[in-house]
Amino acid sequence: MFPHPYLPLVQNISRHVLLTEAEQQHIVRQFRYRRVRKRQLILQAGDRCLVESFVVAGALKCSITDLRGVEHVLYFAVDDWWAADHASFLGGTPATWDIEATEDSELLQIDYAGTQALYEAVPTYERFSRIMFQRAYTALQERIFGIYSLTAEQRYTAFLQKYPNMSQRFAQKHIASFLGVTPEYLSKIRPHIEPFS
Amino acid sequence: MFPHPYLPLVQNISRHVLLTEAEQQHIVRQFRYRRVRKRQLILQAGDRCLVESFVVAGALKCSITDLRGVEHVLYFAVDDWWAADHASFLGGTPATWDIEATEDSELLQIDYAGTQALYEAVPTYERFSRIMFQRAYTALQERIFGIYSLTAEQRYTAFLQKYPNMSQRFAQKHIASFLGVTPEYLSKIRPHIEPFS
DNA sequence: CGCGACGTTGATTTGCCTCAACGATTGTGG
DNA sequence: CCACAATCGTTGAGGCAAATCAACGTCGCG
Numbered sequence: 001m002f003p004h005p006y007l008p009l010v011q012n013i014s015r016h017v018l019l020t021e022a023e024q025q026h027i028v029r030q031f032r033y034r035r036v037r038k039r040q041l042i043l044q045a046g047d048r049c050l051v052e053s054f055v056v057a058g059a060l061k062c063s064i065t066d067l068r069g070v071e072h073v074l075y076f077a078v079d080d081w082w083a084a085d086h087a088s089f090l091g092g093t094p095a096t097w098d099i100e101a102t103e104d105s106e107l108l109q110i111d112y113a114g115t116q117a118l119y120e121a122v123p124t125y126e127r128f129s130r131i132m133f134q135r136a137y138t139a140l141q142e143r144i145f146g147i148y149s150l151t152a153e154q155r156y157t158a159f160l161q162k163y164p165n166m167s168q169r170f171a172q173k174h175i176a177s178f179l180g181v182t183p184e185y186l187s188k189i190r191p192h193i194e195p196f197s
Numbered sequence: 198m199f200p201h202p203y204l205p206l207v208q209n210i211s212r213h214v215l216l217t218e219a220e221q222q223h224i225v226r227q228f229r230y231r232r233v234r235k236r237q238l239i240l241q242a243g244d245r246c247l248v249e250s251f252v253v254a255g256a257l258k259c260s261i262t263d264l265r266g267v268e269h270v271l272y273f274a275v276d277d278w279w280a281a282d283h284a285s286f287l288g289g290t291p292a293t294w295d296i297e298a299t300e301d302s303e304l305l306q307i308d309y310a311g312t313q314a315l316y317e318a319v320p321t322y323e324r325f326s327r328i329m330f331q332r333a334y335t336a337l338q339e340r341i342f343g344i345y346s347l348t349a350e351q352r353y354t355a356f357l358q359k360y361p362n363m364s365q366r367f368a369q370k371h372i373a374s375f376l377g378v379t380p381e382y383l384s385k386i387r388p389h390i391e392p393f394s
Numbered sequence: 395c396g397c398g399a400c401g402t403t404g405a406t407t408t409g410c411c412t413c414a415a416c417g418a419t420t421g422t423g424g
Numbered sequence: 425c426c427a428c429a430a431t432c433g434t435t436g437a438g439g440c441a442a443a444t445c446a447a448c449g450t451c452g453c454g
Contacts, residue, residue: 369432369433370433384435385434
């Protein structure tokens with residue numbers, strides 16, 4: 001088996017496709033290990049997004065800042081998730097996202113050439129990639145439906161149920177932003193949902 | 198080359214990957230041609246979504262109806278687009294979407310076994326699929342950002358710019374739903390944007 | 395310790411919704 | 425081919441969810 005930090009990566013992929021020993025070796029070789037500190041910017045809007053990051057441990061926050069200077073959190077990536085501004089990563093255009101570590105984190109990163117090499121050499125990895133994007137896509141459709149059909153209070157409740165531990169790991173204002181409400185308003189509806197705690 | 202209706206499909210795929218003659222044959226063979234009439238339901242919530250549809254000509258509307266009976270349009274699929282409730286198609290679960298033809302349409306449909314067979318036999322088709330889902334995923338991230346950072350008026354303006362001909366092909370109330378506002382409110386902001394026409 | 399970011403609370407405003415009424419258009423059965 | 429019903433888009437009055445602005449206590453951190 002693989003030593004940390006590669007084991008979680010191989011396990012993550014193996015949950016969706018079956019890999020031979022040789023394929024596992026091939027995949028692992030394309031990833032570079034990197035530690036980052038809390039508050040460190042993995043990606044800054046304007047730069048090119050050069051890597052996809054797999055989160056071995058820790059927590060990242062992906063967000064866009066709009067023209068008025070308001071930050072909008074697109075998603076959180078904790079252990080076992082992936083993060084990248086794919087529009088920039090794939091198109092070579094300047095990134096519009098910031099990606100910031102909100103905890104000290106361990107990442108495994110793959111660059112564009114690495115992904116292309118893997119897609120050629122290990123078709124199973126391309127299958128894995130397809131499956132991941134299909135799932136991510138359907139999850140976003142779900143999320144848009146939630147935005148359109150639920151109140152802020154209902155979205156917050158659903159968020160707590162779906163990600164029970166996230167509310168402890170991320171700042172309230174970032175959760176508010178993810179849900180599409182202001183921090184002030186989230187603060188006001190929170191007592192209705194968790195009378196204690 | 199291929200006769201109608203297969204030519205548009207092959208051209209659509211060829212915009213993203215390079216196919217040999219044999220691969221094209223293989224792909225085309227998995228699709229079944231189907232005509233549908235205006236108002237016909239391609240997919241009804243509760244049924245299983247058994248096919249992915251490529252729109253050769255015509256127009257489809259994909260939507261979910263929430264618990265209060267309000268319809269939310271997820272997207273429109275016109276010529277050269279794809280449509281399916283992928284959560285149901287992939288997971289075998291009951292569909293939550295309706296897909297309805299809003300014009301007489303011509304479709305090419307592929308079932309689940311067909312996609313799996315193609316992924317095995319034509320890796321290039323799986324690559325195409327990966328690329329499509331990557332693009333669809335990034336487009337949805339864009340859309341969520343728009344919902345969070347723009348007013349209804351700005352979203353409508355952006356919609357008109359991005360899809361100039363859609364406003365003629367779909368009912369106002371469905372465009373309103375897609376944008377996440379009520380038909381009444383869209384009607385009120387419309388004059389601000391198109392003083393004439 | 396003192397600064398700055400965070401969460402909270404209150405007063406006020408506003409973008410958008412709800413409900414209702416009305417022509418105009420579409421579609422349908424006789 | 426016409427009359428009737430149904431649906432659509434529009435307009436107005438009123439209401440509500442959530443934003444904005446501002447003030448204040450608390451906490452983490454240099």
